[in-house]
Amino acid sequence: MTATRDRRIVLWILSGMIVLIVAFSMFSPATDDSNPAPTTYNSGSAGTKAAYLALGELGYGVERWEAPPGDLKNVDAVKATLILAGSNFPTENAKQVQEQIADFLSRGGRVLATGKDGAYFLPDGKTDAPTRVYGKLCSSIPEGQGPLARVGKVSLADDIRWAAEGPRFRVSQLCGNDAVVVSYKYGAGDVIWWSSPLPMTNRGLKEDASLKLVLASLGDADRRVLFDEYFHGERASLWDTAKGLPLRQIAWQCGVVGVLLVLSFGRRNGPIRLPVRVPRSSPLEFAESMGRLYGKAGATQAAVDGARRRLLKFLEEQCGVPREVLRATPEAIVHAVEERLGGRWNRLGEHLAQAAETEHHAVTLASTLELVKALDRDQRDLVEGIRSGLTVRTTLKGAN
Numbered sequence: 001m002t003a004t005r006d007r008r009i010v011l012w013i014l015s016g017m018i019v020l021i022v023a024f025s026m027f028s029p030a031t032d033d034s035n036p037a038p039t040t041y042n043s044g045s046a047g048t049k050a051a052y053l054a055l056g057e058l059g060y061g062v063e064r065w066e067a068p069p070g071d072l073k074n075v076d077a078v079k080a081t082l083i084l085a086g087s088n089f090p091t092e093n094a095k096q097v098q099e100q101i102a103d104f105l106s107r108g109g110r111v112l113a114t115g116k117d118g119a120y121f122l123p124d125g126k127t128d129a130p131t132r133v134y135g136k137l138c139s140s141i142p143e144g145q146g147p148l149a150r151v152g153k154v155s156l157a158d159d160i161r162w163a164a165e166g167p168r169f170r171v172s173q174l175c176g177n178d179a180v181v182v183s184y185k186y187g188a189g190d191v192i193w194w195s196s197p198l199p200m201t202n203r204g205l206k207e208d209a210s211l212k213l214v215l216a217s218l219g220d221a222d223r224r225v226l227f228d229e230y231f232h233g234e235r236a237s238l239w240d241t242a243k244g245l246p247l248r249q250i251a252w253q254c255g256v257v258g259v260l261l262v263l264s265f266g267r268r269n270g271p272i273r274l275p276v277r278v279p280r281s282s283p284l285e286f287a288e289s290m291g292r293l294y295g296k297a298g299a300t301q302a303a304v305d306g307a308r309r310r311l312l313k314f315l316e317e318q319c320g321v322p323r324e325v326l327r328a329t330p331e332a333i334v335h336a337v338e339e340r341l342g343g344r345w346n347r348l349g350e351h352l353a354q355a356a357e358t359e360h361h362a363v364t365l366a367s368t369l370e371l372v373k374a375l376d377r378d379q380r381d382l383v384e385g386i387r388s389g390l391t392v393r394t395t396l397k398g399a400n
Contacts, residue, residue: 013260017256021253033045037232038086038200038201039085040229041229042202043202045203046203047201047202048197048200048201048202048227050201051200051214052064060218060221060223061224062227063225063226064227065227065228065230066230068230072101072103072104072109073100075224075226076224077109078107079222079223080109080110081110081224081226082104082109082111082112082226083200083218083225083226083228084112084113084118084121085112085200085228086115086197086232087117087121087228087231089121097121098120098121098123101121105123107187107188108189110190110192110219111192112193112218113194114194114195114196114197115194115196115197118194119160119162119193122191122193123191125164125193126164127160127161127162128160128163130158130159130178131176131177132177136158137198138157138175138180139155140156140173140174140180141153141175143171143173143174144171146170147216148213148216149172149173151212152209152212154181154199154207154209154210154213155198155204155209156181156196156198156199157195157198158175158178160195160196161175161179162178162179162193162195169182170182170183170184178195180194180196181193181213194217198210199211199213300358300363300364300368303372304355304358304363304375305355305358307355307372307375308355308356311379314379314382315382318382318383318386319340319382319386321337330348330349330353330356334346341382351374352375354371358371
């Protein structure tokens with residue numbers, strides 16, 4: 001009856017959990033994807049978190065750059081690429097920021113900037129309105145044979161175009177007549193500009209050509225890649241890791257599961273424990289009873305054999321004597337113990353030999369008791385020698 005009742009309670013609890021899971025799944029709100037900032041902290045479609053993680057798995061030294069541009073002077077520019085993906089150009093100290101970026105480039109750095117604000121960071125950067133009527137999105141046309149053109153057609157927003165002209169500016173992708181991917185040299189460094197950060201966003205990176213454009217823009221895989229977060233105003237915090245999670249729904253589910261656990265385990269009136277059993281005899285009485293049984297049966301061989309087996313097991317597990325040696329003669333066992341522990345162990349061999357002889361000759365109860373005590377003393381002396389870390393005594397004291 002009790003088993004049937006318990007089974008019924010468990011089935012009710014499981015049914016309730018299934019109903020709650022289905023209800024929460026149906027009525028939980030959709031994940032918010034309203035953040036348009038292309039930052040590495042944004043896991044939405046407009047963020048660049050996927051690119052940040054993917055580049056790290058591909059072997060790039062990827063970092064979030066949350067320091068002011070003045071700290072770029074401490075960076076080895078020859079092996080670094082700074083990404084300004086949709087970064088907000090500052091209204092204060094604008095000239096100083098441009099000079100710091102130019103200094104990074106002149107020392108051999110590489111800068112990848114996107115959009116209208118990204119062009120403001122670049123030396124000689126200039127943009128203008130698009131010439132196409134529809135400028136939200138286009139599939140670009142490769143121009144030339146450079147690495148940025150060989151990636152193929154890329155989906156880019158044509159809401160801005162590169163307006164600076166001259167032979168130094170190399171156009172690699174076009175939307176109609178609008179240059180949307182441009183590169184040029186500045187000092188010892190390289191400048192790359194995209195019309196939008198779309199190819200490196202979580203939404204755009206799914207396209208093969210977009211990933212190729214990102215890799216071609218970054219340069220060699222041994223370069224240090226710095227994703228700018230300073231001009232995005234983003235800062236890492238504990239709350240950032242929880243953004244996008246249905247925390248309220250998780251809290252409700254945890255609460256319901258806790259209540260179900262209380263109901264399932266706390267339904268009895270009192271604690272469950274085993275009944276108290278009074279022992280029939282004390283350990284000493286048990287030992288005396290077993291001794292009388294051995295004496296009445298004349299089981300001298302069993303007592304000696306038990307002590308001998310304990311000693312041989314100790315020699316194998318604690319002293320490292322191989323099992324093959326333990327199966328050999330007592331002299332071989334003594335020789336192996338002396339090699340490992342040093343000293344003289346003749347008494348140990350004598351006791352083992354006496355224990356082996358009891359298998360073929362009957363011994364008195366008094367002789368059996370003395371032999372068992374001697375074997376136990378041998379084991380205690382071995383323990384003492386191993387614990388002290390010193391050479392065991394040359395003779396076993398009290399072996400008689």
